[in-house]
Amino acid sequence: MPYPKGHRDRTREQIIESARRLFNRNGFENVSIDAIMADSGLTRGAFYSYFRSKSDLYVEALRCFFTDPNWKNRWRGVKFDLNSPNMAAQIVRAYLSRQHYDDVENSCPMVALPCDVARSSPAVKSAFESVFKAMVAALEREVAARPHERRDAAMAVAALCIGGMVIARSLNDAQFADGLRDAATEAALSLGGWNRTRPRKKGPH
Amino acid sequence: MPYPKGHRDRTREQIIESARRLFNRNGFENVSIDAIMADSGLTRGAFYSYFRSKSDLYVEALRCFFTDPNWKNRWRGVKFDLNSPNMAAQIVRAYLSRQHYDDVENSCPMVALPCDVARSSPAVKSAFESVFKAMVAALEREVAARPHERRDAAMAVAALCIGGMVIARSLNDAQFADGLRDAATEAALSLGGWNRTRPRKKGPH
DNA sequence: TGTACATCAGTGAACGCGCGTTCACTGATGTAC
């Protein structure tokens, strides 16, 4: 065994990590295999001993976001307390935070890449679906509603969080985008029933 | 004047129309100038006598959606009654309808292209912003809330409509996507205060 | 401990292809006389 044990797995993870960051910034089609491999400190030829094709890598790059046990600390300066009873409200606030808005590279792939996914293969859509379902499940437990209505409300909250951030990133006026993030945050907290514990605060946070 | 009057304007409109449809289906970067010109019945060379560059065309293709007086009838089978007092609720239902979900080519560009816009120039983002503001303004008038809260609620409703459809298009399971559209519709109507006139209906429409 | 070897992760030239953009040219048509 001419290379240390685990070397291959670590290299594979490194390629996926490079791909994840570059895809978030530029989209699937605007990132070349050359760029991904160079970012990983390798050359293009090695790629095909790790993945069958470029589109296979899309699936892996999407999957890694929520399956990575550290995903909850991805956004700089945002901490989650898993034991807090306000976990769902924390997720909403973090998702629509300025940190998440600014940090495109470490963004949730559902914000950076949904249009790219919509144009991709069923396998890529399935990976996206898993990430979305994980977010819905995390929110669902804490929705203040009758049990059979919780899932619908959680889906709407997730759609509002993702949609609010997707649009904020597509606007030119940064202040208007701030206003949209705030409005989406308030509305999402209201839909989940999480805005009644403290008085509404205005302005960016 | 070797060509009939208005010929040039009509050709320009035709190119923008071809671009709009092809961009909606494949995204900005995955549509070549050759493809757009061929779709318009022309060849590549003529393009640069109408537009300075490909990215100039992005702006025009976005702009044409809401400035076109016929935009409100774009989605097959969906009619708007401008004089109806339930205009906002109609917009929400139409936006999240199965017709809009299916008809990718005639989709609202805010659903098909937000990620492409987010990676584009300030000029492209400005065009997107105009479309978004037009949608918010149309909803705002009818929001059932105190005047200073209407704008925020309208922005959240718009974000939920767009976000719900963007995500629905990115999912693999069509039934799950239907459920998401329904949940987003109910939540959007609730945020606007438009769901109290009739009892909630379950199931796809 | 020292040496020869087998392994295999990684290299980089080459492939065919399509892209955005440029530009000298064509040829159909409205106009002037």
Next chain:
DNA sequence: TGTACATCAGTGAACGCGCGTTCACTGATGTAC
């Protein structure tokens, strides 16, 4: 009415470039003896 001409929308070959993918090869390293 008929003819010569000026106009200009549109053509298509050419440019340099980067892409996804393939493949014969390299060379550092763990292992066997």
